[in-house]
Amino acid sequence: MTENQIRYLSFDDLLILSYLGSGxxxxxxxxxxxxxxxxxxxxxxxxxxxxLQGKIVQRVNRGVKMTDLGHTTAIRAQKAIDAMILEAx
Numbered sequence: 001m002t003e004n005q006i007r008y009l010s011f012d013d014l015l016i017l018s019y020l021g022s023g024x025x026x027x028x029x030x031x032x033x034x035x036x037x038x039x040x041x042x043x044x045x046x047x048x049x050x051x052l053q054g055k056i057v058q059r060v061n062r063g064v065k066m067t068d069l070g071h072t073t074a075i076r077a078q079k080a081i082d083a084m085i086l087e088a089x
Contacts, residue, residue, distance in 0.1 A: 006076050008051045011084075012036075014077040016044055017056070021074025025063035048073075 009017075012034065019030045027045070031038045049056055056070035066074065 005052050006073065006080065009048060009077070011081075013044055013048050014081055016041060017048070017070070017074040017077035018081055020057065020064070020066055021071065021078060025060075025065065027064060 015034060016030055019033060024030055024033075027041050028038045031041045034041070045057060052069060052073060054069045055067050056073055057064040058067055
């Protein structure tokens, strides 16, 4: 992943990554937390994977597991969110 790629992600994408990076393993749980539908979260994950040119989650029996790219991107997403919050205050 290059530094520029994360710039193409929306704030909602950053929030999705943040939830997944915090240990949430259910797309449905992420959807409920963000007041979105499960298919909407799945579509956004697919779009992020296209932008980042790699898989960010791996399907497992009961949910998803973050890949190395997913973990790295989730950390950067959380830093971006923290910077936005700091800027706003």
